[in-house]
Amino acid sequence: MTQSVIARNEAIPTQVYKEGENMRHEYKTSDVCASSIVFEIDGEKRIHDVRFSGGCVGNRNGIAALVEGMKVEDVVAKLKGIQCRMGTSCPDQLAKALQKVLANQ
DSSP: OOOOOOOTTOOEEEEEEEETTEEEEEEEOOSSSOOEEEEEEOTTSBEEEEEEESSOHHHHHHHHHHHTTOBHHHHHHHHTTOOSBTTBOHHHHHHHHHHHHHHTO
16 A cells, blocks of 8 residues: 655645536645635635634634635735744645645646
């Protein structure tokens, strides 16, 4: 059996599917309390319906409300590099997930 090696602090794409006109993405996080992040990106590259699994309720709801409808590039610019523990944070993990989506388009 082969085993994949996953770099720490790297958001890993686990699933992408179309939800209406938006593309829904699910990412497994690393080194944070939240275990995964699900979000949608519309045709104008705006983020919608961000949901964190696990983590601090106030933090995850606050992040989701603040980034709703923002352009992906703007979210990355604002959240990238924010640290909580282990050199990353839930906002930073969202930025990393969005960067991977942009890189794969």
